[in-house]
Amino acid sequence: MNALSRAADWMNGGALPGRRDESFRWSDLSRILRAVPPASPPALAPGWPGPFEGLADREMIFVNGFEDGPDLALLGDEVVAARFISDAHDTGHLARLKVQVMAGASAVLLESYEGRGDKYFANTVLDIELGVGASLERIVVLDEPDGAVSVSTAQVRLAEGSHYAQTVAASGARLQRHETHVHHPGGGATARLDAVYLLDGARHTDITTIVVHEGLEGETSQLAKGVVGGSARGVFQGKIVVSHGADKTDARMRHDALLLSDKAEVDAKPELEIYADDVSCAHGNTVGALDEEALFYARARGMPLAVATAMLTQAFVAEAVDRVGHEMAREALRGWTGRRLEALS
Amino acid sequence: MLSVKNLHAEVGGKPILKGLTLDVPAGEVHAIMGPNGAGKSTLSYVLTGRAGYEVTGGTATLDGEDLLALEPDERAAKGVFLSFQYPLEIPGVPALTFVRTAINAQRKARGEAEMAAPEFLKLARATAASLKMDFEMLRRGLNVGFSGGEKKRMEIFQMAMLSPRFLILDETDSGLDIDALKIVSEGVNALRSPGRAMLVITHYQRLLDYIRPDKVHVLAGGRIVASGGPELALELEKSGYDRYGEAA
Numbered sequence: 001m002n003a004l005s006r007a008a009d010w011m012n013g014g015a016l017p018g019r020r021d022e023s024f025r026w027s028d029l030s031r032i033l034r035a036v037p038p039a040s041p042p043a044l045a046p047g048w049p050g051p052f053e054g055l056a057d058r059e060m061i062f063v064n065g066f067e068d069g070p071d072l073a074l075l076g077d078e079v080v081a082a083r084f085i086s087d088a089h090d091t092g093h094l095a096r097l098k099v100q101v102m103a104g105a106s107a108v109l110l111e112s113y114e115g116r117g118d119k120y121f122a123n124t125v126l127d128i129e130l131g132v133g134a135s136l137e138r139i140v141v142l143d144e145p146d147g148a149v150s151v152s153t154a155q156v157r158l159a160e161g162s163h164y165a166q167t168v169a170a171s172g173a174r175l176q177r178h179e180t181h182v183h184h185p186g187g188g189a190t191a192r193l194d195a196v197y198l199l200d201g202a203r204h205t206d207i208t209t210i211v212v213h214e215g216l217e218g219e220t221s222q223l224a225k226g227v228v229g230g231s232a233r234g235v236f237q238g239k240i241v242v243s244h245g246a247d248k249t250d251a252r253m254r255h256d257a258l259l260l261s262d263k264a265e266v267d268a269k270p271e272l273e274i275y276a277d278d279v280s281c282a283h284g285n286t287v288g289a290l291d292e293e294a295l296f297y298a299r300a301r302g303m304p305l306a307v308a309t310a311m312l313t314q315a316f317v318a319e320a321v322d323r324v325g326h327e328m329a330r331e332a333l334r335g336w337t338g339r340r341l342e343a344l345s
Numbered sequence: 346m347l348s349v350k351n352l353h354a355e356v357g358g359k360p361i362l363k364g365l366t367l368d369v370p371a372g373e374v375h376a377i378m379g380p381n382g383a384g385k386s387t388l389s390y391v392l393t394g395r396a397g398y399e400v401t402g403g404t405a406t407l408d409g410e411d412l413l414a415l416e417p418d419e420r421a422a423k424g425v426f427l428s429f430q431y432p433l434e435i436p437g438v439p440a441l442t443f444v445r446t447a448i449n450a451q452r453k454a455r456g457e458a459e460m461a462a463p464e465f466l467k468l469a470r471a472t473a474a475s476l477k478m479d480f481e482m483l484r485r486g487l488n489v490g491f492s493g494g495e496k497k498r499m500e501i502f503q504m505a506m507l508s509p510r511f512l513i514l515d516e517t518d519s520g521l522d523i524d525a526l527k528i529v530s531e532g533v534n535a536l537r538s539p540g541r542a543m544l545v546i547t548h549y550q551r552l553l554d555y556i557r558p559d560k561v562h563v564l565a566g567g568r569i570v571a572s573g574g575p576e577l578a579l580e581l582e583k584s585g586y587d588r589y590g591e592a593a
Contacts, residue, residue, distance in 0.1 A: 292396065297433040300393050301443070301503065302421035302451035311446055315437030315486075322437075 026235040026267045027206040032149055032175050037121050040064035040091035046083070051141045051336055052110040055328050056081035065093035065122075072098045075107035075136070079326070082111045084124050086148065092121035103131030103159070108139070108326050113152065115144035115173070126154035130162040139329045140168040140178065141336060146201060148173040154180050160187030160215075167324050168195040169333055171340050172203030172232060179208040186215030186246055194320045195224040196333075198340040199232035199264075206235035213246040213276075220250070225320045226257035227313055228264040229344045238283070239271040246276045253283040258290060258316060260344065290316075310345055314338065346371040346542040347392075347511055352403035354391045361387040363567035364403070369511075372539040376553055377546045378578060379564035380586040385546045386430060388564070389515045393427045394420055407511055421447075422454035424510030428500040428517050435487040440499060441469060443487045444506050451507065472505045476532050493520030501532040512536065512543040518552035530555030550582040565589035 017023075018030030043063050050059075059081040060069060073080060084095050101107050113122070122144075130136055144150050150173050158164055168178050182191050195207045211220050226234040234257055242249045257266040270283040290312050298308035317337050324330035347369040354362040361384045369375045379385050390398045392405060394417035405412045412420055435443060449459045460468075473480045476498055488496050497517055504512060514533065518526055533543070533556050545556055553561070553575065561578045563571040563586075570589050571577065 291433075294433050294435055296395050296417060297429065297435070298443070298447070299417040300395075300421055300427055300429075301447035301507065302418050302454065303447055304416070304418045304450060304454075307446065307450050308418075311438060311443075312435070315435065318437040 023208065023237065026233075027175055027177050027204065029149070029151070029175065033121055037090060037092040040086070040088040040093040040120060042066050043085075043087040046085050046087070046114065046116070048114075050081065050083050050112045050114060051143060052081055052112060052139075052329060052332055055079060055332065056110055059083065060097070061085060062095040062097070064088055065095040067095070071096050072100070075099060075101045075109070076105045077107065079108040079110065082109060084111070084113045084122065084152075085116070086114070086120045086122045086144070086150070087116040088120035089117045090119050092123065094123045094125065096125045098127045099129070101130045101134040101136045104133045105131070106135040108137045108329065110329060111138060111140045113140075113142045113144055113150060115148050115150070118145055118147040119174075120148055122148065122150040124150075124152040126152070128154055128156045130156075130158050130164060132159040133161040134159065135163040136165070137325050138164070138166045139324060139326065139333065140166070141333070142168070142170040142173075142176055142178060142205070143336075144171070144173040144176060146174060146203065149175045151177045152179065156180060156182045158182065158184055158189045158191065160185055160189055162189045164190070165192040165325060166194065167320065167333070168207060169337060170195070170197040170205040170207065172197065172199040172205040175204050175206075177206040177208065180210070182209070182211040182220075184211055184213045184215075184218045184220065186213060186218035186249065188217055190219040191221075192323065193220070193222045193238075194323055195236070196317050196320050196337060197224075197226045197228075197234050198317070198337060198344060199226070199228045199230070199234055200344045201230045201232060203230070203232045204235070206237070208235075208237040210239045210241070211251070212241045212243060213249045213251070214243050215246055217248045218246060218250075220252070222253040223320050223323065224255040225317050226255070226266060227260065227317060227341065227344060228257060228266055229260035231261070231263040233265045233267070236266070236268045236270070238269070239273070240281070242272070242274045242276045242279050242281065244275040247278045249276060249279045249281065251279070251281045255285045256316070257287045258313065259287065306345065310341065313341055313345070317341065347405070347407055347544070349405045350403055352391065352405060353401045354387060355399050355401055356387060356397060360401070361567055362391065365564070365568055367562065367569055369542045369544055371542050373559040374537065374543040374545060374556065376558035376561045376578060377544060377564050378548065378550075378561060378581055380589070381548065383564045384567045385564055386515055389427055389513050389546060392513060393417055393425060418450065419454065421507075421509075422451045425513070426504050426507060426509035426511070427513045428497075428504060428515060430516040430519065432488050432496040432500050434489045434491075436489050438487050439485060440483040440487045440502075444469070444503055447503070448507060468506065472502055475535070476502055476505070477528055478502060494522060494525040497521055497529055498525065501529050505532060505536065510541055512541065514543065514545045516547060517545070518547055518549065526552070526555060550578045553578045563589055
């Protein structure tokens with residue numbers, strides 16, 4: 001099956017999701033991709049280092065959807081990098097990856113979306129499964145060119161007693177969407193779904209998560225932080241469903257975004273749907289500018305406006321980045337977000 | 346040092362300072378006392394350049410240089426320091442990072458070399474010890490989760506680290522118990538020197554038992570309505586501010 005037919009397959013007979021699809025209301029794929037683009041040709045593996053260079057025990061590289069090895073990764077106690085490279089112009093491709101973390105194992109998945117070329121359409125589909133008592137920390141960097149359209153969707157299935165932690169760092173593209181579905185069985189399993197998005201120019205990113213708690217005593221926490229300048233647009237859609245019978249669920253969601261310009265836009269839709277009893281759930285959402293009082297405080301200590309702004313913005317983002325457990329990956333993410341923020345100011 | 350002449354300022358279109366005149370020579374500590382709403386905090390914000398505090402007349406100079414024409418950070422680099430009545434919490438920025446960024450920004454503005462990390466840490470450790478502060482507190486987000494007293498101590502820590510020439514203490518005694526008040530006052534007194542001047546803004550006389558002023562001024566209705574020696578503070582403690590209530 002070539003990339004084109006697989007892409008068409010994903011689109012359910014060729015209809016791209018758009019505004020009429022509630023979950024794509026703010027990320028209208030059908031308006032941007034009027035037709036299914038021709039399939040991207042094979043390309044050489046990248047000559048540049050990825051954002052997690054040197055941190056992984058092994059690396060899987062997908063170039064324009066093509067991968068040399070198997071598309072199933074069975075993870076034990078290890079750090080694995082999955083690099084989704086797009087090196088294409090006006091073409092489209094689909095990459096698929098299945099990840100299984102063995103029962104009791106503790107793994108780290110370092111996932112990067114790296115783009116060369118322009119106006120490509122990259123569609124990435126992941127299937128992630130955690131065994132009983134397994135842990136997975138998934139750290140994602142979306143670093144793509146202005147003209148790219150990129151959609152990544154993951155289905156994540158947790159087992160009882162498993163721990164899933166995710167941090168997504170996105171710099172946007174023409175349209176970029178990162179979507180995560182978590183099937184949460186409860187039973188002491190925990191999920192953390194954090195995100196940082198840093199957008200300039202006319203970039204667009206969409207962070208969408210859906211967590212469905214299906215059993216007793218599950219825990220979910222979420223912290224998303226956005227910084228949006230230029231005429232860029234950030235979308236955050238976080239939905240947590242606590243199904244009937246999923247009692248004693250603990251779910252906390254927070255999204256905060258900073259707007260750096262008048263034309264910047266953030267659309268946020270935090271949702272809690274609760275059908276169970278005796279749950280502890282909360283969500284919070286703010287969109288605004290940097291605190292004027294904090295800015296004055298820093299300036300009164302001698303920091304010029306640009307220095308004070310950079311320091312406070314970095315701190316704003318650090319709240320989410322600091323939750324990354326893998327130390328070296330956290331440092332890599334700090335570096336990446338720091339460079340993106342410099343580009344923003 | 347500081348010279349304020351016929352200063353008028355308003356907040357949100359409402360006149361607060363109405364012709365304030367004040368001189369604080371180098372080496373002296375002056376106290377400003379007054380009833381609530383007299384304009385004490387407005388004076389501290391006008392001198393440090395906070396947005397929303399609009400000067401509509403008069404002058405304020407530091408060693409002859411027009412303070413009012415400078416940005417807040419430029420004033421800080423010239424040596425002006427305000428110890429805030431309500432210090433801000435800055436999550437995600439450790440106190441050490443905050444102070445080091447401030448010191449080096451000021452040094453850069455003055456055309457001086459940056460303070461190197463070892464020198465900075467040595468100074469920070471010594472300063473924290475003199476203020477009886479736990480050094481580990483300085484590694485946490487600035488003022489996050491600190492008590493009122495700890496925040497005030499952190500202000501004095503920053504003041505000592507930045508080594509300013511003109512110090513404004515805005516209600517530094519509020520929220521302090523007697524032990525904290527002593528430590529903070531010792532920190533302030535340690536900075537008294539012939540080259541420095543201080544403006545101590547307070548509602549109560551208590552602080553002035555520990556930081557002895559050379560002069561006391563009464564601010565009421567946006568103007569200095571009385572000036573005298575330390576005995577004026579004691580007199581106010583007894584008689585209150587009533588007689589100055591309608592001084593505007």
